Amino acid sequence: MRNLKISIKNLEKSFKEKKILKNLSLDIFESESLSIIGESGSGKSILTRCIVGLIDFEMGEIKFENSENLMKFNFSEKMKYISNFGILFQNSALLDSLTIQENLEFAKKKENYTKTLDEVGLPKNILNKFPAELSVGMQKRVGLARAIIKEPKVLILDEPTTGLDPIIARQINKLIKELVKKKKITTITVTHDMESVYEFGDYVAFLKEGKIEWYGDAKKINKSKKISLKNFINGIDEER
Amino acid sequence: MNFLKKLFSLVFNFFYSIGEIVNFFLDSIKFALIGKFYPEIFLKQCIKIGFNSLPVVGLTSIFTGMVLALQSYTGFSRFSAESAIPNVVVLSITRELAPVLAGLMVAGRSGAAIAAEIGTMKVTEQIDALKTLSTNPYNYLIIPRILAGIITLPILVFVGDIIGVMGGYLICVNLLNFNPTVYLQNTYNFVQFLDVFSGLVKASVFGFLITFMGCYHGFNASGGAQGVGQSTTYSVVSSSILILLMNYIITSFFFRL
Ligand SMILES: Nc1ncnc2c1ncn2[C@@H]1O[C@H](COP(=O)(O)OP(=O)(O)OP(=O)(O)O)[C@@H](O)[C@H]1O
Ligand SMILES: [Mg+2]
Numbered sequence: 447m448r449n450l451k452i453s454i455k456n457l458e459k460s461f462k463e464k465k466i467l468k469n470l471s472l473d474i475f476e477s478e479s480l481s482i483i484g485e486s487g488s489g490k491s492i493l494t495r496c497i498v499g500l501i502d503f504e505m506g507e508i509k510f511e512n513s514e515n516l517m518k519f520n521f522s523e524k525m526k527y528i529s530n531f532g533i534l535f536q537n538s539a540l541l542d543s544l545t546i547q548e549n550l551e552f553a554k555k556k557e558n559y560t561k562t563l564d565e566v567g568l569p570k571n572i573l574n575k576f577p578a579e580l581s582v583g584m585q586k587r588v589g590l591a592r593a594i595i596k597e598p599k600v601l602i603l604d605e606p607t608t609g610l611d612p613i614i615a616r617q618i619n620k621l622i623k624e625l626v627k628k629k630k631i632t633t634i635t636v637t638h639d640m641e642s643v644y645e646f647g648d649y650v651a652f653l654k655e656g657k658i659e660w661y662g663d664a665k666k667i668n669k670s671k672k673i674s675l676k677n678f679i680n681g682i683d684e685e686r
Numbered sequence: 687m688n689f690l691k692k693l694f695s696l697v698f699n700f701f702y703s704i705g706e707i708v709n710f711f712l713d714s715i716k717f718a719l720i721g722k723f724y725p726e727i728f729l730k731q732c733i734k735i736g737f738n739s740l741p742v743v744g745l746t747s748i749f750t751g752m753v754l755a756l757q758s759y760t761g762f763s764r765f766s767a768e769s770a771i772p773n774v775v776v777l778s779i780t781r782e783l784a785p786v787l788a789g790l791m792v793a794g795r796s797g798a799a800i801a802a803e804i805g806t807m808k809v810t811e812q813i814d815a816l817k818t819l820s821t822n823p824y825n826y827l828i829i830p831r832i833l834a835g836i837i838t839l840p841i842l843v844f845v846g847d848i849i850g851v852m853g854g855y856l857i858c859v860n861l862l863n864f865n866p867t868v869y870l871q872n873t874y875n876f877v878q879f880l881d882v883f884s885g886l887v888k889a890s891v892f893g894f895l896i897t898f899m900g901c902y903h904g905f906n907a908s909g910g911a912q913g914v915g916q917s918t919t920y921s922v923v924s925s926s927i928l929i930l931l932m933n934y935i936i937t938s939f940f941f942r943l
Contacts (some may be wrong), residue, residue, distance in 0.1 A: 498818065500814045500818075521713070525820070528817050528928050532818065533813060533815070535816045537811065539814065541807075541815065541816070543803075543813070552816075552819045552821065553819055592819075
């Protein structure tokens, strides 16, 4: 039995004249892991920002656990709404005037972060460093740690393994799988990494030019007859 | 037709941004009243905006005082009114030059820094990240800076007043052979509470304008490094113009008193 967590109906989002999301509908279910895949520029990141309430959209509705349409919220209601989510941003978005420890404290005050850092494969001597002193991959893992320690209702990961070496990437995939499968956290993962999809995706939404081109069980993705999806998975450029 | 269209969009944009600024202002006040206050950030900003601007403001004031003494000597010696120099120096410094010059210097220094810092946070999604960590960016970023500006600028200007008068004193005593005691006595007896007070009121308003414009333009930055650069330019230009405008308005207000 699947419980609806977030329902998105007829979402429209554009920047100036350019339509990014076109009449997009998508349901996200409790304790499931949804992978969003699609070409660069297809609107994956924008979609997650809309779901979280960080950017406004022109039309459609987003409802979280039977709440009102997100569009109608004022600033304070939105702030409250946003706190349901833990997000790993595509570029990590760590607060660069604060140390790693202070960044983590923002999410949740804890006596010690050793275990959290261990989970994402980071040594604890980085706690007193500033984000700019870490490599991009390390920043990403701090961003992941920051997103998960607040134990959000919904976890949103924007390309969690991009820019990581294969070993760490696999470790991160395992960690996310554990969060999804053991802790039953509702997770939305934007990814280009098919390995992530196979590892912990329950369902997959394939986004193309602002629309959901394909949605279905992650296990059945390879059996899909949809040419554009096949091409995407196998890395074939349609144009040629 | 094309021209009319352009003109219309220009006028529209102008009023649109005024609306945005008013909105931003009202939101800041609202969250200042109902939201969380971060004292440690406020203190940090007081140091950044106030204390760290002391050298710049001090330097500006001392040279202004010195130039003022020399220039008024040139004028006043023509009708042997040299004894009025201390009065002119203290009046110009406290009522006008210390607040305006300090305001412009701090706008270039701290206003630009605020716009750049907040603008960078905006375009790298750090402000969005703050929101997801249940932190209201108005309370965390905007309000401490604006408060720090409102409070530290008058202190800075008060220090600038003293240094500026001392600049005039240095020139008059060392170069123009004034009696030191008489100079100070003259200054002290002549200056009125309102002279200093009106300057400090100006300073406070300028402090608000500088930090507010820095925050507003930073908060609305978009589009990467170029956008951040643009927001710092806008912040410095708009706050400088507003400082000159408000300076006139406040001066004419105190003129009637
Ligand atoms: N602030 C903005 N202003 C104008 N256009 C934007 C803005 N942000 C994104 N876009 C456009 O929206 C489209 C979708 O962007 P988005 O970041 O969602 O892509 P994406 O699917 O996440 O791609 P990637 O896999 O490269 O991260 C892009 O074409 C981009 O040019
Ligand atoms: Mg993206």
